[in-house]
Amino acid sequence: MRMSVAANITWTVSEFILLGFNCQKEIQTILLMLFSIIYILTIMGNTSIICAVWSNQQLHTPMYILLANFSFLEVCYVNSDVPKMLANMFSEMKAISYTGCLFQFYFFSMCASEGLFLSVMAFDRYLAICQPLHYSTIMTHSLCANLTFFCWMGGFLWLLIPVILVPQVPFCGPNIIDHFLCDLGPLLALSCAPVPKTTLACGTISSLIIFITFFYILGSYTHVLRAVLRVPSGSGRNKAFSTCASHFTVVSLFYGSVMVMYASPGSGKQSGMQKFITLFYSMATPFFNPLIYSLQNKDMKKALKKLFSGLSQRISKLPKK
Template sequence: MEKKNMTRISTIHLLGFQTPENVKLLVFFIFLLLYCVTLCGNLLIITLVSYSKTLQSPMYIFLSQLAMSDIVLATDILPNTLRTVLVNDTILSFSDCLSQFYFFCATLIFDSLLLTVMSYDRYLAICKPLHYCLIMNHHCCCTLVIICWSLSFLTVLMHTLIIAQLQFCGPNIVDHFFCDLDPILKLSCSDTAFLQIEITLLTVLFDVIPFIFVVVSYVIIIVTILKIPSITGRKQVFSTCSSHLTVVYIYYGNLAFAYLVPSEGQLGNVTKFLSLSYTVVTPLINPVIYTLRNKDLKKALNIFLTNFCMCIAF
């Protein structure tokens, strides 16, 4: 076992993907394109929801917040990833590394909470339609969004402060393209048993319990939809939650695949590519799923593009 340097480390060396020189520029432009498309797609959703009078329902307000979270996640991960592609050994200060971990973890928790709230919104809309407007009013919608953001950032802040109190004595080399939890803890020479218990509790509170809530909600929703006598009616009702259900499947599927697959014996690049699924791919495809599968968004997009083209013409 490699003996750790007992000097407290102040910088982190991210190894990134160790891209061969002959494809380095190609990989860089691919990641740059993914970042630009992610920003444009999510900004488009925020713009449509903000300016379209037909997209002021709670479902679309929640969707705009999901888009904002995806922008934060992509901006937290991808710019530094672009740097690691060009410079294989990227140096970050330890505080910058913890900051990247903080925003990464906060957005993951926020996404989990928001997807749970969105499933509750769909449950009310489909199973309790007479009470929907009374319960899920504008005040309730805004309150739920604020609670999700506050819980996410405050919880991760406490968690990050605990990590910052650990002794990190090296080596300061992280074989990853961003500062994830496991690579950071591997640098610590402190006892992390208490922290592992805390991580387990946070996983149960912000991943397992929300996932169970979402599953139960959609079981009730599906049972309710199946009771609708008209096939056309079933399709219309199910179409209002199909996009959200797809995003839920992708979100929890990617997390489960990345974190539940044993890392023992995996090559470094395998772990990195698994991490790409929820740090890069998910923020990219979320706006694609909603804009392609939602008639209201497609209609608002057509109106927006028409007005935009008319403004340019005049």
């Protein structure tokens, strides 16, 4: 415990205890192995997409540049909470420092950037399908760079709100979080004084970002669907559908989980359900995203094949001991 001096002397917590998954040790071991494999594959999959786009000149287009940034964001997500979760499952010590808890929450809360990236990617697909003749003149590399910068800055600007408000929340015990990470809802539930303004501010901003980007994406794909249905040839229609299918699948995975998580952070959802939804969002969606994008995209599959072929050749040329 640490002491802080305000109007009166009060005790505040210096660390939190993350309970994680309350189950038998044998099941904990199985979960640890499963989550470790998913984590490694997630890092490998998203990193492969980044490297493929970086190394292949043909993929230096707005669509793939946005995809590479999106994959990098996914890597940041899984590294913000999964390593600590795995360490807690492996160890009897499940503590996380007060500062570490806040940092974990800040980095995990960059859903604004993900929503903005998905919106910009929907805008890119809208231009490619609904305005194909003007696509190259509108979606220039300069505009793509500006939109990418906007997506990253949007996430960091959203972080200013919890960065300012959450440290002002009084935590004087208990310090046990029935979760595997420091998320907003469980953190606010431990406050030793009501914090309706913090709950309302964070919930309102989160809901606005989530629903504004969601309805923008929905509107974009409504226009895309209308344009696709007007395509006379079946092959052209199938090509247009396949172009957007992967992105729309990722959008469904993201918003299906994040709306439940952040639309009402202080709602007091059941801890088991909240853990499952958060686990799905933090591990399943970053794991499936590279699979969805690579399996349904011929150019990406070709670039990945070329990347791995080059790596295998370099490894084979290494001197053997």
